[in-house]
Amino acid sequence: MNLTSRSERLTGRIFLIALVVVTLLPFLSMLSAALQPRGTVPTGLAWPADPQWGNFADAFTAANMGALLRSSLLIVVGVVPIGVVIATMAGFGLGHLRVPGGRIAFGLLLLGLTLPFEAVVTPLYYQMRDLGLLNTRWAIILPLIGLYMPFSVFWMRAHFATVPKELSEAARVDGSNTWQLFWRVHVPLARPAIASLTILLFLWTWNQFLLAIVLVDDATKRTMAGALGAFQGQWGTDLVLLCAGSLLILTPTLIVFLIFQRQFIKALIQGSLKG
Known part of the structure; x- marks a missing residue:
């Protein structure tokens, strides 16, 4: 057993070291180039x-x-809070209240998880054009809220579905209505799930590239990742400057993840234990 345990630990460490090297190698290469x-x-x-x-x-x-x-x-502020609030409320309704028609709604949301962004870019372009929102930040904010919603609701529903019914029954006995039950009992318990969802939506929104370059022509109204396309077109022959700009664009996401990694990992572990 000891030999097997040592062998497993050694294999795990070698795998982790290899994973770290493979992950850091592109960043080190870009840094040396910059x-x-x-x-x-x-x-x-x-x-x-x-x-x-x-x-x-x-x-x-x-x-x-x-x-x-x-x-x-501005785009992150427009997408993340609204997406998190709607997803939390929808997840509570579908996962804990078992609202009528919830299974059908949840099935439709699951279909949305299979829909790639590339498949809806063209319809979104014409829809934003008809609404007069092309080349504005709303052309990025509104579609992203909708496109992130299937995963966001699925994420929050997975949490609320595991909360014991006895907590709600006890709160009902104390006179809490559904709104008070949601805000005073379930939202505090859902903080790890909400925090991890917030981190994910922030990272995905900040790094959104496709919608930004298709729906917005003005580079100063795009996300930083979307503006990289214009920057590359202007400075594509200056590889040193291009690498420096790319690292600057990546830095905020790395900082956010490093700061909130404990909350993110805590939510993942909590979800796996409940599952």
Whole structure:
């Protein structure tokens, strides 16, 4: 048993080390390229003798990162809170209240999980055009709320379906109505699930590329990831500046995940234990 246990631990550590190396290698390659002198062609992982940290400032200015950051934040604020609130309420209704017709609604939502973004880009384009929302941030915000909703409701329903009915019955005896039951009893218990969903929607919205470049022509009204297309078209021959700009765009998502990783992992573990 000891030999088997040691072998399993060793195999697990080797696998984790290999996974870390494979994950970090592209970032290290981009970082080494971003620190090369302007006008050179980066090769491999060679660390420059004189790192040019000023390339990041140049990329920030060239890509107008200040405006892009503001635009991305506005889109995230428009998508994430609304999506989380609607998904939490819908998940509570479908997972705990067992509302009439809930199974049919949930089945339709499951079909939405199979729908790729690429399949709805063209219809969305014409719909946004008819609504007069093309080249505005609403052309990104409104579709994303709808496209993220199937997964969001599924995520929250999975939590509420595991909450014991006795909690609701006790609250009903104390005189709580459905609204009070939701806000005072179930929402506090659902904080890990809500936090993890918020993180996921933030990351997905911040990194949204396809809808941003199709529905919005003005790069300053796109997400930062969507604006990368315009930045690449303008500075595609300057690989050093392009790598620096790409790292700047990736930095906020990495910071958010590192800060909230404990809550995200806690929600995943909690869901697996309940399952």
